[in-house]
Amino acid sequence: MSREIQLQVRDMARSFSNENIRPIAQELDESEKFPHELYLQMGELGLFGICVPEDEGGPGFDTVTYALVMEELSRGYASVADQCGLIELITTLLVRHGTPQQKIEILSDVMSAKKLVAYCISEAEAGTDVSGIRTSATKCDGGWILNGFKFWIHIDAVAYQGFV
Ligand SMILES: Cc1cc2nc3c(=O)[nH]c(=O)nc-3n(C[C@H](O)[C@H](O)[C@H](O)COP(=O)(O)OP(=O)(O)OC[C@H]3O[C@@H](n4cnc5c(N)ncnc54)[C@H](O)[C@@H]3O)c2cc1C
Structure with missing residues (x-):
């Protein structure tokens, strides 16, 4: 990935963060609102699933580009960056370990933020x-019957609703 492309993507994320995230950060913090409209916009811009390869329907950027985007989003509002991190984690797993059917059914909807998903690993112990x-x-x-308790799960309260 050329340095020029990395910086172009960083500048796009910086503009988006300055114009669309920072101005509403305080409101989001106080209201604890889930900013789904914002995430749909980010999905359209390609800010989710940054390292998903082009032949899997993603932009195919590298890890440095992902880190640059995370820095810019975090300057806007950390929780929004966490959403980007969550989707990167899940799309990476889907690309590496998903079945062809899971990729068809889930991957593009996760990247566009139409489908809301959570990564449920952490527990008290x-x-x-x-x-x-x-x-x-x-x-x-x-x-399946799931039996247990989870902690710290980003967007757990909305993800179980699936498609919005
Ligand atoms: C904002 C936020 C969002 C999160 N979202 C999610 C989510 O969506 N899904 C999810 O599953 N989890 C989520 N988590 C949980 C997160 O993944 C855990 O907090 C993390 O794995 C650390 O676990 P812990 O807090 O129990 O700390 P511990 O595992 O108890 O670790 C405490 C400290 O000990 C160190 N440590 C632990 N084991 C070792 C070792 N063997 N050697 C050396 N050092 C060690 C750790 O580095 C850390 O500094 C989230 C956490 C936060 C803060």
């Missing part, structure tokens, strides 16, 4: 040490 996870998933007729 399992943060850094993921091998300490106690939650179980047991197959049953028509799905």
